[in-house]
Amino acid sequence: MTGTRIATFALASLASGALLTAQTAGPAPGESLSQSYRASQGRNVEYQKIAPFKVMDNVYYVGPGSVSVWLVPTSAGLILFDAAQEPFVDTVLDNIRKVGFDPKNIKYILLTHGHLDHFGGAAKIQKLSGARVALTEVDWNFMATQQANAIKNGRAPKPGDEAPMKDMVIKEGDTITLGDTKVKVYVLPGHTPGSPSYELTVYDNKKPYKGFVFGGPGPRNGVDGGTEFLKSIERLEKEFADVQVALNVHSFLNSYPYPNNMGLLEMRDVKAKNPNGPNPFINNALWRQWLKDAHAGAVKYIADEKAKAQKGQTN
Ligand SMILES: [Zn+2]
Numbered sequence: 001m002t003g004t005r006i007a008t009f010a011l012a013s014l015a016s017g018a019l020l021t022a023q024t025a026g027p028a029p030g031e032s033l034s035q036s037y038r039a040s041q042g043r044n045v046e047y048q049k050i051a052p053f054k055v056m057d058n059v060y061y062v063g064p065g066s067v068s069v070w071l072v073p074t075s076a077g078l079i080l081f082d083a084a085q086e087p088f089v090d091t092v093l094d095n096i097r098k099v100g101f102d103p104k105n106i107k108y109i110l111l112t113h114g115h116l117d118h119f120g121g122a123a124k125i126q127k128l129s130g131a132r133v134a135l136t137e138v139d140w141n142f143m144a145t146q147q148a149n150a151i152k153n154g155r156a157p158k159p160g161d162e163a164p165m166k167d168m169v170i171k172e173g174d175t176i177t178l179g180d181t182k183v184k185v186y187v188l189p190g191h192t193p194g195s196p197s198y199e200l201t202v203y204d205n206k207k208p209y210k211g212f213v214f215g216g217p218g219p220r221n222g223v224d225g226g227t228e229f230l231k232s233i234e235r236l237e238k239e240f241a242d243v244q245v246a247l248n249v250h251s252f253l254n255s256y257p258y259p260n261n262m263g264l265l266e267m268r269d270v271k272a273k274n275p276n277g278p279n280p281f282i283n284n285a286l287w288r289q290w291l292k293d294a295h296a297g298a299v300k301y302i303a304d305e306k307a308k309a310q311k312g313q314t315n
Pocket of ligand 1: 113115191
């Protein structure tokens, strides 16, 4: 009996998997390429496994299509920003090898926030490399709570998705140094209670540029989270308007898409088509336009959340 049920289930999932691939092996109508990785192809595992690519002299994209994993080689080992989640962790490790590096040389895994799609692979990659895993105190605690909540709600993380054990605690103003590379830490909450962001110098044909990983690029958690997020955006507008290379944590953002349809994969393709032309990842105007969009979006998000809360009170 059990055997039959398992066989039927396996057949059904095989059929729906095949159907999914046949129907949607690419962007759905009206979708951009990057958008397809978050939307219509969000659960298409094979589609998500994209080839790694070089972005700057010292920056490679090694993640699946929907969530970024950035590899930064230094003179003393590798830094990884985020770790993706299962079933993509082996793909990330393979991608690191494909661009010529040994994952065992990863010294730091710098997490952008305590959400599963970013931290899921951290424990496995740490085990393989002995890397330090870094996050803010607030988000270490948030990550643990999130896991506890998942179990409480009967949806335990899949094997391999366990949150890493609390390791390196980082805070505003810290500098993480590895060989010739320095990474400055800022805390810009709103997406999670303690999302860190990272600043580092990136190079294109040996010329330095200001690179930035904004760890929590969309508001969550109602009026409170929205208000914190807006404050973070205002700080970015004041102190970080000069960012030249935005190392975004997703190829596409549902909340505030990158302007001019320039998601991560569109930029990749522009670069591949014209390898000797200007590097499309160096684009301060695009960053500033995105900040403007995010600012307006955050104001609207707060207003909508306030309206929702009021409606809830009068009901
Ligand atoms: Zn998130």
